[in-house]
Amino acid sequence: MTHTAPAPLLELKHICKTFNDTMSWRGRSSKGVQAVDDATLSLYPNETLGLVGETGSGKSTLGRIALRLIEPSSGCVRFEGQDITHLSARLMREKRQRMQMVFQDPYGSLDPRMSVDKLVSEPLIVHNIPAVQRQEKMHAALRQVGLDPSLAHRYPHEFSGGQRQRIGIARAMVLDPTLLVLDEPVSALDVSIQAQVLNLLHEIQARTRVSYLFIAHDLSVVRHISHRVAVMYLGRIVEIGTRDAIYTRPKHPYTVSLLSAVPIPDPDTERTRKRIPLIGEIGSANNTPSGCRFHPRCPRAREIAQQPHIAKQKVGVVDIPVLCATQDPALLGSDQEHACACHFPHDTL
Amino acid sequence: MSESSKVLLDIRHLSVAVRDAQSNTPLVRDVSLHVRSGETLAIVGESGSGKTLTFLAALGIAPNNIKVTGGEVLFENDDLTKLNPSELRTRRGTAISMVFQDPLSALNPVFSIGTQIVEVLRAHLPMTRAQARTRAIELLERVHIPDPHRRVDDYPHQFSGGMRQRALIAMAIALEPKVLIADEPTTALDVTVQAQVLELLSQLREETGMALVLITHDLGLVARHADRVAVFYAGRVVEQAAVKDLFHKPRHPYTVSLFRTIPRLDSPVHTALTPIVGQPPNLAQLPEGCPFAPRCYLVKADCSSTQVKLIDTTDSEHLSACHHWPEVHPGS
Numbered sequence: 001m002t003h004t005a006p007a008p009l010l011e012l013k014h015i016c017k018t019f020n021d022t023m024s025w026r027g028r029s030s031k032g033v034q035a036v037d038d039a040t041l042s043l044y045p046n047e048t049l050g051l052v053g054e055t056g057s058g059k060s061t062l063g064r065i066a067l068r069l070i071e072p073s074s075g076c077v078r079f080e081g082q083d084i085t086h087l088s089a090r091l092m093r094e095k096r097q098r099m100q101m102v103f104q105d106p107y108g109s110l111d112p113r114m115s116v117d118k119l120v121s122e123p124l125i126v127h128n129i130p131a132v133q134r135q136e137k138m139h140a141a142l143r144q145v146g147l148d149p150s151l152a153h154r155y156p157h158e159f160s161g162g163q164r165q166r167i168g169i170a171r172a173m174v175l176d177p178t179l180l181v182l183d184e185p186v187s188a189l190d191v192s193i194q195a196q197v198l199n200l201l202h203e204i205q206a207r208t209r210v211s212y213l214f215i216a217h218d219l220s221v222v223r224h225i226s227h228r229v230a231v232m233y234l235g236r237i238v239e240i241g242t243r244d245a246i247y248t249r250p251k252h253p254y255t256v257s258l259l260s261a262v263p264i265p266d267p268d269t270e271r272t273r274k275r276i277p278l279i280g281e282i283g284s285a286n287n288t289p290s291g292c293r294f295h296p297r298c299p300r301a302r303e304i305a306q307q308p309h310i311a312k313q314k315v316g317v318v319d320i321p322v323l324c325a326t327q328d329p330a331l332l333g334s335d336q337e338h339a340c341a342c343h344f345p346h347d348t349l
Numbered sequence: 350m351s352e353s354s355k356v357l358l359d360i361r362h363l364s365v366a367v368r369d370a371q372s373n374t375p376l377v378r379d380v381s382l383h384v385r386s387g388e389t390l391a392i393v394g395e396s397g398s399g400k401t402l403t404f405l406a407a408l409g410i411a412p413n414n415i416k417v418t419g420g421e422v423l424f425e426n427d428d429l430t431k432l433n434p435s436e437l438r439t440r441r442g443t444a445i446s447m448v449f450q451d452p453l454s455a456l457n458p459v460f461s462i463g464t465q466i467v468e469v470l471r472a473h474l475p476m477t478r479a480q481a482r483t484r485a486i487e488l489l490e491r492v493h494i495p496d497p498h499r500r501v502d503d504y505p506h507q508f509s510g511g512m513r514q515r516a517l518i519a520m521a522i523a524l525e526p527k528v529l530i531a532d533e534p535t536t537a538l539d540v541t542v543q544a545q546v547l548e549l550l551s552q553l554r555e556e557t558g559m560a561l562v563l564i565t566h567d568l569g570l571v572a573r574h575a576d577r578v579a580v581f582y583a584g585r586v587v588e589q590a591a592v593k594d595l596f597h598k599p600r601h602p603y604t605v606s607l608f609r610t611i612p613r614l615d616s617p618v619h620t621a622l623t624p625i626v627g628q629p630p631n632l633a634q635l636p637e638g639c640p641f642a643p644r645c646y647l648v649k650a651d652c653s654s655t656q657v658k659l660i661d662t663t664d665s666e667h668l669s670a671c672h673h674w675p676e677v678h679p680g681s
Contacts, residue, residue: 054539055510160628190395191566195610195624217539224612224622243618261544263569264615265608267592270572278541280495281509 007081008042009211010066010099010179015039015075017061017235033286035061036072037235041335045178048205048212050226050243052219052258054282058235063181063215067099068092079179097127100172104184106164110156116142117152120170127175141174144207145200162193166200173204181213186221198225219262223247228336231255234293235285237331241338251340253300254278292343295324304344354385357560358407358445358528363420365399365406374633375418377403377584381659384528384560389551391571391592392564393607394581395629400564403581404530408445409437424528442473446526450533452513456505462489462516463501469523488519492549511542515549522553529554530562535570547574568611572596577666580604583630583640586659590667600662600669600677602647639672647673 017036036058043049053059064070068077068084077085084095100123103109110119120141124134139149145166156164165185172180185201186194198221204210216222222229223243230240231254239252250256253276260276279297283289295301295315305312305319312319313326323343333339365377377399384390392400405411407422407429422429424444429437441447449455457465466485470476476484482501489497492515505513514534521529531550535543551574554561563574571578571592578595580588580603588601599605609623627644636642642652651672659670671677 054541162628191607192395192610192625195612195622198612199622199624219540220612220614223614223618247614258540259614261540262614263544263567263573265568265572265596265611265613266615267572267596269615270569275544277544281511281542282539 006045008078009045009047009080010043010213011076011078012039012041012062012066013076013078015062015065015077016073017058017065017070018073033284034235034288035285036065037288038075039232039235039237040331041230041237041240043179043211043213045211046205046209047228048214048226050222050229051213051215051232052217052222052229053232054217056234056282056285057232058285059215059232060183062232063101063183063213066179066213067096067101067181069101093127097175098177099179099181100175100177102165102168102172102180102182102185105188106161106168107156107188109168110164112156115153115155116147116159116167119156119167120152120174123171123175129175137174141170144173144204145170160193161189162196165189165193165197169197169200169204173208173210176208177210179211179213181215183215184217185214187216187218194221201225219258230335231258234283234288236293236341238294238342239338239340240331240335241333241340242336245338249338251338251345252294252342253298254294257299291323291325291327292329292341294342295320298324300342300344354387356383356385357424358562359383359423360403360407361421361423363403363407363422364418365402365411365415366418367415369414372633375584376415376632377406379420379659380581380584380586381420382579382586382589384562386527386560387554387558388576389554389561389563389574391575391578392562392581393566393568393571393578395566397629397632398581399584400581401532404447404532404562404564408441408447408530409434410441410447439473442469442524442526444526445528445530446521446524447530447532448514448517448521448534450536452510452517452537453505455517456513458505461502461504462508466501466516466520466523469520473524484523485519488523489516491522491553492516492519493545494519509542510538511546514538514542514546518546518549518553522557522559525557526559528560528562530564532564533566534563536565536567543570550574568607580607583635584632585640585670586668587641587670588668589659591665594665594667598667600667600674601641601671602645602677603641605677606644606646639670647671647676649673 015036016038018032018034020032039062051059061070065072076083079095117138120138121134124137142149147166186197214225226243228242229246230237233254239255250259257276257278264270276299289296301320301324302318304310305321311322313322315325329341329343331339331341360382363377363380366373366375380403394400406417417430463485466488467481470481470484486497486501489501494500494512494515535546550561575592577591579586582603588604606625610625612622625644630640636653638653638655639657642648657670659668662669662674
C-alpha cells in the first residue's frame with residue numbers, strides 16, 4: 001500500500017510465545033508448546049495485512065498478542081510508536097479504545113442475554129464515554145455496518161449469521177479504533193453473506209482509514225482484501241510481501257504449495273493446474289524440527305538435494321540439503337516489498 | 350462419464366418435511382437426482398438449502414421429527430423409503446455409506462480407531478475379531494495413514510484433523526459401498542489437507558467404481574472433482590448439469606449469483622464481489638412463485654406468481670428451474 005512508509009501503526013518485534021512452559025523447583029522443565037517463535041511484522045495506517053497459515057501455525061496467537069490479550073513470552077509490541085509490551089492495565093485500557101478485535105464465531109462471541117443496543121454500547125461504558133453521546137455513537141456504528149438502529153432492542157438470536165457478524169463489527173468500530181484485528185471474520189458465513197461482509201469491511205476502511213490485521217486460512221479471501229500478506233508456518237513468518245509479490249511471485253516453497261492447493265472455480269483451468277503436494281501435515285509446535293522448520297514437508301529441499309554439488313544428509317529415508325536440515329533460515333528482504341525465509345528461495349520447482 | 354454406466358442411486362420427486370404439533374414445514378420439495386457408478390455428483394447450496402437433509406432422509410437417518418412426505422429413493426430395485434428399519438440397516442454401509450463433516454464428533458472418543466472400524470466390520474460381516482483387525486489395518490493403509498499397525502490402537506484425540514477424516518473414510522469404505530456420500534468432508538480441514546483428502550476420495554472412486562456424492566459449498570472443489578452438479582436453493586434443485594455446462598453456461602440466476610459472490614485466486618485483483626441481496630427465504634413461508642425471485646437480478650412480473658418447475662433446457666440433461674433461463678447469461 002504505502003511505499004514511502006509513514007510510521008507504522010503496529011509493530012511486533014521478535015515475538016515469542018510458549019504455552020505451559022513450567023519450571024519445577026528442582027530445575028526440571030517440561031517443554032511447552034512454542035506457538036509463536038520470533039515473529040516480526042509491521043502494520044501501517046489504512047493498510048490491511050493478511051495473516052495466513054494452517055491450523056497450528058500460530059496466526060491467532062500472534063493476533064491476540066498484538067492486542068496484548070495474550071502476553072508474549074519475549075519480544076516487543078509497539079502501538080502508535082509506543083512500546084506497550086509492559087504497559088499497566090490502566091494505561092492499556094486507554095490504548096484499547098483504538099485497538100479492537102472481531103472474532104470468528106458470530107454465535108459464540110455475542111452474549112445471548114444482551115440486546116444489540118447493550119452489546120454495541122458496552123465498549124462505550126467501559127471506556128467512560130459520557131452517557132449523552134452513547135446513543136448517538138451506538139446508532140452511528142449500527143448504520144455504519146448496514147443495520148437499522150430501530151432493530152437495536154432485539155437480541156442476537158433474532159439475527160442471521162451475517163447480521164451477527166455485522167453486530168460484532170459495530171461493537172468493535174463504535175470506539176473509532178485505528179486498528180482492528182479480525183480473526184477469521186468470514187469463515188463461519190455462507191458464501192453469499194461472506195461477500196457482503198467483505199464489501200462492508202472495504203467500505204469501512206475507505207471511510208475511517210482503520211488498519212486491519214486480517215487473520216484467515218482462505219487464501220482467496222485474503223487476496224481479495226489485503227494490501228500485504230504474511231505467511232506463517234509453525235510460529236514463524238516464512239514469507240511476507242505485497243499481495244502481488246505473494247500471489248504472483250511466491251518464493252517460499254510453503255507458499256507455493258499452499259497456493260497450488262487452493263481450488264479455482266473453473267473446470268478447465270482447475271483440471272490442468274499443477275499441484276505441488278506437501279508431504280504430510282503441519283508438525284507439532286512442541287517439537288519444532290531442527291534447521292528450517294519446514295524441511296520435513298518441503299518438496300523443494302528434496303529436489304535440491306538431487307543436485308550433485310549440494311551437500312546433503314539423510315533425514316529418515318530422504319536426502320535433504322545440509323543447510324536445510326541444520327540452519328534456521330532468516331527472513332531476508334524488505335517486509336514492505338517481499339521477504340522470505342528460505343535457503344533456496346529463487347529456485348522453482 | 351459414459352451414459353451407459355448404471356444408475357445406482359435414483360432419488361425421484363423426494364419431499365421431506367419437519368413435523369411438530371402445530372406445523373408441517375416442507376424442507377425438501379420434489380427433488381430428483383441420480384448418480385451412476387464411477388461418477389461424482391456434486392451438491393452445492395447454502396446452509397439450510399436441504400442438500401444434506403435430502404441424503405439423510407434418503408438413508409433413513411434424519412432426526413425423528415423429519416419425515417419423507419413423498420417420492421421414492423431407488424437403489425437396486427428397492428425403494429429405500431419403503432424398507433423397514435432392519436432392512437434399511439443392512440443397506441447402509443454395504444450399499445450406501447456416508448462421511449460426515451466434523452470428524453471429531455463423528456468418532457467416539459473413548460474407543461480406539463481400530464475398535465471403531467472393527468465394530469463396523471463385525472456388525473455386517475461374519476468375521477472374527479482378529480480378521481476384522483487385520484482388515485482394519487489394511488483399510489487404514491488404504492487411506493494413507495502412516496504406520497497403520499501402530500496407529501490402529503490410537504484414540505481419535507491422537508489423530509490430526511486430516512487423519513481423523515481419513516479414518517472416517519476408512520470406516521465408510523470398509524464394507525465396499527457402491528455409493529459414498531461425503532457431506533462437506535473437508536470443511537474443517539486446512540487447504541493442503543483438503544486437497545489430500547479429496548485426491549484420496551477420487552482415487553478410491555476410480556479404483557472401486559463406486560459413485561461419489563460430494564456435498565459442498567466450495568465451487569473450486571466442484572470444478573476439480575465433479576462430473577455433474579446439482580444446485581440447491583430453498584429445498585429444491587434449481588439447476589442440474591454437467592460440470593462444464595454449469596460453470597460455462599449457467600442457466601439459473603442463483604448459480605450466476607453464486608459465482609459472482611466468491612473471491613477467486615485467478616480473478617483480476619480489484620474485482621468487486623457482488624453479494625446476493627437479502628437473506629435465504631424462510632422455508633415455512635415460501636413466496637408463491639419462484640423462491641429466488643426476491644433476491645434475483647433478473648426478476649420479472651410473472652416470477653413471483655407462477656410456480657417454477659425444473660425443466661430440461663437442452664437434450665443434454667441441463668436442467669433449470671427458471672422461467673427465463675434463455676436470458677441468464679454467465680457472469681463476465
